[in-house]
Structures are given as C-alpha cells and as structure tokens.
Amino acid sequence: MAKHRLQEAIDSLKTTKVRMTPQRHAILEYLYESMTHPTADDIYKALEGRFPNMSVATVYNNLRMFKEVGIVKELTYGDSSSRFDCVTTDHYHVICTDCGKIVDFHYPGLDEVETLAEHVTNFDVSNHRMEIYGVCPDCKKKSTH
Structure with missing residues (x-):
C-alpha cells in the first residue's frame, strides 16, 4: 500500500515537472514508509547517514515544495516543530x-x-x-x- 501511494506521489511530482533527485525520493520514501508524522529534523536524522551532504534546509525546502503540490500536509501543534503527514485525505x-x-x-x-x-x-x-x-x-x- 505505501509503495503504491509513494509511486502516485512520484508520478504527481513528475506532472509538475519537478526533478526527482535521490534526496527527494528518500524524503518521500521515509514519509510513506514510516507513517510517524515526522518533523523535518526527524527526517534529516534518519537520512543523514545515506546523504551526508544533505542539510536540514534541503529537507525543509523539499517538504515545503511537497506541501505546495499537495502530496504532504503540514501539521502544527502549539509551539512544537511542524510535523508532516503524507496522508492528505481528511482524517x-x-x-x-x-x-x-x-x-x-x-x-x-x-x-x-x-x-x-x-x-x-x-x-x-x-x-x-x-x-x-x-x-x-x-x-x-x-x-x-
């Protein structure tokens, strides 16, 4: 199920002419496989071993772009860091x-x-x-x- 939804997100990005970099793919894959509503820092920490040159800013920028194209929702709760949800249907x-x-x-x-x-x-x-x-x-x- 997560693999199918991940592929739909990738296809959706392709229609917006967004280039699928290895980092973008890894961020999306993490979101769809973990289903933990992670923060940008959580994603960065999970992927920094695979992408030592990737910055937290890269993660934030990609999450912002994913949000703009409608494949990720940003969840804000009080003062804490935003969390990101790849389930964009009402729930x-x-x-x-x-x-x-x-x-x-x-x-x-x-x-x-x-x-x-x-x-x-x-x-x-x-x-x-x-x-x-x-x-x-x-x-x-x-x-x-």
Missing part, C-alpha cells in the same frame, strides 16, 4: 500526551461536519481539524512498570 489524529506520537484516525461520521457547520452557522467553512489526546499503549506499559 483526524490521536496524540500521545507523554511521548508525542501521532496516529491517524478516521471516523466517517464526521465527514459531514463542515456541511452541518455551514448550515447551522451560515459560515463559509473552508476546513476543520480535530485532535484527540491520550496516552499511547507503549507509554501506558511504561507507566505500569
């Missing part, structure tokens, strides 16, 4: 309050929330975001030991 996030892990969560019942909000408030709704907070299974295990 929600469950966030661990202990370790910061973010997990995707889809609830089809909320698909109509924007339409309902427009109807009830007469706003022109452009988007929405919902975050759910709790303690992940790994942190729960740690706290019981």
